[in-house]
Amino acid sequence: MPDINYLMTLFIFVLGSITVILSVLVSIKFSSYKLSLEGKAKKLSSAVAWQLAGEAVIGFGTLVFSVAAFMGVLESWDLALQSFIRLVMFLATGITTLHLHKTLNHMGS
Numbered sequence: 001m002p003d004i005n006y007l008m009t010l011f012i013f014v015l016g017s018i019t020v021i022l023s024v025l026v027s028i029k030f031s032s033y034k035l036s037l038e039g040k041a042k043k044l045s046s047a048v049a050w051q052l053a054g055e056a057v058i059g060f061g062t063l064v065f066s067v068a069a070f071m072g073v074l075e076s077w078d079l080a081l082q083s084f085i086r087l088v089m090f091l092a093t094g095i096t097t098l099h100l101h102k103t104l105n106h107m108g109s
Contacts, residue, residue, distance in 0.1 A: 009070040016063040020056050027052035040107045047103035054096030061089035 030049035034042045064085070068074040074082075 005070070009066065012066050013063065016059060016066065020059040020063060023052045023056035023059060027056065043103050044107060047100045050096045051100045054092040054094075057092035058089045061085055 027049045030045050030052065034045035034049065037045055065074065065082075068077065
């Protein structure tokens with residue numbers, strides 16, 4: 001019988017991969033959908049597409065870290081590299097969340 005750590009990591013990898021792929025696909029769908037829209041709906045569709053792209057970035061980064069830890073290579077990564085990857089992840093989600101917030105504020109006025 002396979003080790004529980006192996007099974008958990010496999011489950012995380014599969015679920016994480018599906019989540020990242022789904023975020024990318026839905027982001028692309030929102031981006032293409034906005035082409036047929038106008039005004040506020042177009043802006044909101046664009047903001048949601050970017051939000052989902054940011055979600056894909058942070059999901060992919062999380063997936064990379066979990067697999068690297070399981071494979072035992074994370075400890076060999078330079079701390080600056082790990083910090084840079086985390087910075088990219090948080091910038092992607094932070095910027096896209098602020099963009100969505102700004103879009104919603106403009107729609108309300």
